[in-house]
Amino acid sequence: MRTLLRNLVCFSLLIFISSSSGLAQEWGNLKGKFIATGDAPKAVELVPDKDKAACELPMYSRQLLIDKDGGLANVVVFLKKPSKAVPVHPSYKEAMSKPVQLDNLKCRFEPHILIMTTSQKLRVKNSDAVGHNANITSFNDDNSHNPNIPAGKFVDLEMPEVETRPINAACNSHAWMKSYILVRDEPYMAVSAKNGEFEIMNLPAGEHTFQFWQENVGYVKKASAGGKTLPKGRRAEIKLTIKAGETLDLGKIEIPVESIVPKD
């Protein structure tokens, strides 16, 4: 009888634990808007030395894109590489099984910064009438590729390794072509739009560490919201708590222009 009782208690406990853990996963969102403060430098014109007919001219560098209101594009926001798996909201499942596309269009990579998960294939496409290649360089041998992509063709690549920060992709026959790729197991990352806005949907509720990344400086250390500096320490970590069913709006995140101007 005692054993039976014990089993019963155990059993009900088990049910309680399993059902509660099933219910426990709740989700919230994160958003914000990057603003570059200070005088924006003039956009650098890129002058192609060949295949001009395939390019849309004039062409400007995308390494520092600031709109008229100071909105800063191409800042990458992501969860710091987690040490264990992070739950993924079901709404991501479908997208995470489809290839993600890096196009060669009018002698530019589109998009300039691409985010993808290890479960996705990287489709490198060439929509131009001239040949391109995508030289992807990573510390992880398995993520490094340099496929030649003839005009109108595409190549599907496996990107099985997680990267701590965006890696570089360049075209070797068109020296000005450059883009970045961030590969993660979890889909919680975003690239700021032309107006500086970003949003990450359906993060697991709880405390997370985020990082901001910009191609000219790497981890962004000088970023403040409401007068408070967000990133802390060597890795520019930002600890944020995502509340269930809510959107954490960081508002305007200000980054001084001089801290992200490319050095030449």
Add this chain to the structure above:
Amino acid sequence: MMTCGWEVKFAVRRRKRSSAIMKKQIQIANIVVGLFILTIFLGCADKPSFQFNAVSKKEAENGTPFSAEQSQDVANILTALFGTPDDPAMPNVNSFHWYLQYDEGYAEDFATLVDFENLKRSAGPVSSDENGDSRGLYREHCAHCHGISGGGDGPTALTLNPYPRDFRHGVYKFKSTSGKARPTDDDLMHIINEGIPGTSMPSFKVAINDNEKKALVDYVKYLSLRGEIERLLWTMTSELETGERLPLVFADGYDKLSEEEKDNLMGWFEEEGAKVESLFKSWLKAKTSPNVKQPPTAPESFDPKHPEHSTLIAQGREIFHGKAGDCKSCHGFTGYGDGELNNYDVWNQWAKGKSDDYIAEFVNDGALPPRTIAPRNFRNGVFRGGRDPNTLYRRIKEGIQGAQMPNAATLTDDQIWSLVAYVRNIKSEPITGGQSHLPVNDKPIN
């Protein structure tokens, strides 16, 4: 200061080669030798030391020079891990256990990466032991071009084109492994045996014996690994907060730390630790289970005696010039290698898009003046990695690491074979497409 021992040797060599006409030079050489011997006696360090990687240090500094202590920390860590040019060491992976999540037996595997006796034999000054075996092989055969640290920056480097290979990137062009994978021992051995045609790298096939070659293969891997770790250390230094120092326990002493210090240290290595681990693993993989794919059998028409051989060449020509291969984009319409001349390879990448002033500062600090890429000129009929069909197949199929040659991701095996046939034939293809000279050119010059 650090190269005293060696410059003496050079002066002596030059003297030996001088003819009677060059008496004056001999006198100068004598004075030079005398001066160097004098400086040695007066206390010049006669043991060479490894030099910093000027380029990666300066890139990491990004305009704000590191302090003397910060640089010294990097030197100390490297010495703790890899020893000195006279007294080499390999990192003790057991002291890395706190951040390398290696499997059982990893330390034993790592110990097989290079033979320590080989390192000892390659390192140090040129001499021979009681058995008459040569020692100091690297300094005798390699260092004058590749430099004491393997930076491709030895005393003769500046006069050579292409520059000697800088081993510190761990990137090798001519190898049998796929993609970015490291070369196998056999690949490095092949280069030592055959040299690199069209460059200043000679063949050592008969100059040294097999054991000596093996010793040098291991030493090149040692210099690569050391150079790659150095580059990581400079990146780590660039991320230091003001007044902060690199943790010197990188090499040893972890077990003596408190739990809090250990936690703090782990924070240091969450990114670099993973990179160190992938470096070690990549080199190990090339040693134990390299990803070497044998090229498929060439079509019968690859044989020059085959009646269809010219058709195969014509197919290759179409791919070379057409959209499928678009090889002309870099190698040029005539195969002169003049299609893309404004890009930089991995070793010169630091100069890409930079101003003359920026570049001049690097050169001033010890970088070789950067050179843009030189896609292979097929009109010479010289292929650096070798001209045998399988080798050329691999170059096209896998691309060339570091050199910016992409891999033929969309071509079929037969298409690649036709390209091999074509590029081997370009040197004998008339540039004018078989058309004889135009009337305007029908008079001899003069």
